[in-house]
Amino acid sequence: MSSDQRIVHYNSARFNKSAAKLHQCPEDIGAEVAFAGRSNAGKSSAINTLTNNGKLARTSKTPGRTQLINFFDLNLEGVRLVDLPGYGYAKVPVEMKVHWQKHLGEYLEKRQCLQGVVLVMDIRHPMKEFDQMMVEWCENSQMPLHVLLTKADKLKKGPAQSTMLKLRKELQAVLGDLVTVQTFSALKKQGVDQLRNRLDHWLLPEETDFESEVITEE
Numbered sequence: 132m133s134s135d136q137r138i139v140h141y142n143s144a145r146f147n148k149s150a151a152k153l154h155q156c157p158e159d160i161g162a163e164v165a166f167a168g169r170s171n172a173g174k175s176s177a178i179n180t181l182t183n184n185g186k187l188a189r190t191s192k193t194p195g196r197t198q199l200i201n202f203f204d205l206n207l208e209g210v211r212l213v214d215l216p217g218y219g220y221a222k223v224p225v226e227m228k229v230h231w232q233k234h235l236g237e238y239l240e241k242r243q244c245l246q247g248v249v250l251v252m253d254i255r256h257p258m259k260e261f262d263q264m265m266v267e268w269c270e271n272s273q274m275p276l277h278v279l280l281t282k283a284d285k286l287k288k289g290p291a292q293s294t295m296l297k298l299r300k301e302l303q304a305v306l307g308d309l310v311t312v313q314t315f316s317a318l319k320k321q322g323v324d325q326l327r328n329r330l331d332h333w334l335l336p337e338e339t340d341f342e343s344e345v346i347t348e349e
């Protein structure tokens with residue numbers, strides 16, 4: 132295997148497919164990271180910034196833009212990013228909300244290849260009801276969680292930093308090492324390396340520690 136096959140090239144992301152139901156998702160093998168969060172939080176924008184491709188995931192000023200589960204392939208076989216539909220948009224008809232909740236729930240519960248959840252929150256409005264629900268779900272299922280406090284450009288650096296530190300403390304008290312928290316801005320392209328490092332950690336299988344494999348003869 133060439134060393135290049137051990138590196139995730141986020142810039143290589145390509146649209147794979149959209150799914151309304153679990154059975155329409157790509158085969159449940161490989162490794163996936165899903166971006167979840169309230170409607171309009173900035174999930175699709177974060178994916179576009181991460182992949183350096185402004186046209187990859189559709190973004191909109193109108194909440195509720197992403198209504199399907201969208202899958203994006205990366206350069207490594209079976210390694211994907213997933214853009215989940217936003218939660219909590221009031222103008223979506225009730226039957227659609229029910230449909231959405233059912234399929235998001237199914238995706239989260241059943242998807243074996245899911246390695247971690249990036250929970251995207253607007254830094255000005257963190258930890259709303261949906262976010263609480265996702266944190267609880269991660270706790271119950273021991274799913275690694277990375278909280279992206281986005282739109283950090285909307286706050287001054289000091290308040291942004293203290294919001295992040297406070298939330299990190301609160302979440303680590305519940306989730307321990309399972310959770311990481313960072314500030315982010317799609318507009319200013321801030322926090323991209325930190326996000327990439329976290330995702331690398333989830334998407335790349337553990338490096339083989341050859342030294343520990345040396346069998347010592349007695």
Ligand SMILES: Nc1nc2c(ncn2[C@@H]2O[C@H](COP(=O)(O)OP(=O)(O)OP(=O)(O)O)[C@@H](O)[C@H]2O)c(=O)[nH]1
Nearest residue numbers: 171172173174175176190191195196197217317318
């Ligand atoms: N200032 C600023 N605006 C942002 C940032 N990220 C996203 N936005 C804006 O927020 C709005 C919503 O962004 P999206 O990325 O479409 O949000 P989403 O979470 O994918 O929304 P849904 O698909 O409806 O769930 C758009 O108008 C974006 O331009 C950011 O870091 N800074």
Ligand SMILES: [Mg+2]
Nearest residue numbers: 174175196197
């Ligand atoms: Mg979206």
